[in-house]
Amino acid sequence: MSNMKKNISHLVLPLSVMALLIIINLIKGADYFTISMVNGAFYGNIPNILFGASELVILSIGMTLVTGASRGQDISIGVSATITSAVFVQYVLQASEVTLFTIIVGFLLSCLMGLVLGAFNGTLVSVFKVQPMVASLILFTGGRSIAFMIDGKLSPILANDISNKIGTVIPGVPVQTAIILTAVFIAIVAVVFKTTNLRLYVETVGINPNAARLNGINPKKIIFLTFLIMGICTAVAGFIAVNKAGRHDSVNLLKLIMMDAILAVAIGGNSLGGGKFSITGSIIGAYTIEMLNRTLLRLEIDPAMIKVFKAVFIIILMVVASPVVRAFMSKNLDRFRSWRLSSSQQKGPISTTNIARKQGE
Structure with a gap:
């Protein structure tokens, strides 16, 4: 019972913020929850939030694990997603015929690249004891140039029916494909937590690595593992993002998304100093950030001023949650x-x- 109360208390902040945003939107217009069917798919404020936050939700899950174990943050996730998606796009474009098998193989290759990038950051942090933010600064600085070279100094376009369906909707399915893929990813993470001791190991290492070592848990392996998982998360997020866009933009794809991912972890009631964490809180935090972005647009705030309003909101939120x-x-x-x-x-x-x-x- 006490554990249940603690888990609920972690969700008070993100749920309160979400409730406040809903009230503001309802004051703006009572039609906020209206959902319509357009070209065989559901559209409206709620579907748009679920669709727009897909990549952020997936990256926030990985960021939560990295933060929990290493007591630091990976600021290279947007760049890593750009590199992995560049690998995916190049494989698809070089295929003689684009089939579902081609898309799956390209996605698996991007996941492999994500593991390589995660292993790079993970080795620096777990073996060489480099602070996570400093270790990931290397990829953050030079990663987009790597993606640019993979692209061949171009912004290649994905002009095939399968990519269009992944980026929008599958005929006969009224829910956008990105929402479905995000739900599947969350379900897989839930199964992993249910069937393994990953949560226990990550929290133990994050709270006290020396005590974890005395109890037979290898902190280096756990920290390294969380960065590998983060690599998979970047590959999945990059796959969704590039299919949404229909082209690969090495300069702007998921640019600065790491800031929102870190914020989602914080809004979710998680300590950025590691230890105990709530994946559910981070997921709600990610959707809350997307709702905040769309609320500011709905309030017809000047796009140039949105970042200022968002910064003020975040400052107030962080002070209240301090x-x-x-x-x-x-x-x-x-x-x-x-x-x-x-x-x-x-x-x-x-x-x-x-x-x-x-x-x-």
Whole structure:
């Protein structure tokens, strides 16, 4: 029961922010939850949020694991996704005929590249003890140039029916393909957590690597594993992003998405210092960020000012969620409970005495 209460408490912040954004949107217009069918697919604010946040949700899951184990963040995830998607695009374009098999093989090759990039960052962090943000700074700095070279100094276009269906909808299926792929990925992660001790190992290493070592857990292997998983996440996110766009843009594809991924982890009630984490919180945090972006657009805020409003919102959010504010609120809540308890205890005997007097009369 106590574990359930802790898990729920981690979700208070992201759910509260999401509820606030929903209220703002409902004030703006009561038709916020309206969903319509366009060309055989559902469209509306909610489907658009689910569709737009697909890559961020997947990257936030990987970022949560990396943060939990290494007590740091991988800032190269957007660049890594650009490299992996470049590999996918080049394989598809060089194929004589684009079939479902071609797409699957290209995707698997991009996953392999994601593992290579994850292993690179993971080795620097787990073996050479380089701080995660510094280790991933290498790929962040030079990764887009690598993707540019893979592209052959072009922005290749994916002009085939299968990629179009992955980027939009499959005929006869009213839900966008990106939403389905994201749901499948979340389900796979849930099964992995349910059938393995991955969560326990990651949290143990993040809380105290020395204690983990004494209990037979190899911190280096766990940290390395989380970066490998992060590599897979970048490949999946890059695959979805490039099929959405219909072309590969080495300069702008998922640019600066690592900032939103880190923020999603924080909004999800997770400590950026590692240790215990909530994947559910990070997923809700990712959808909350996408909702925030679309809410600002819906409020007709000047696009040039959106980042300013978003920054102010994030500052307020982080202050409210800070340990100092939480400790202050918890302290005052305990005082209020003690005051109520003492008041009820004082009133109890008086009311009993009054009842006895009335009975005597």
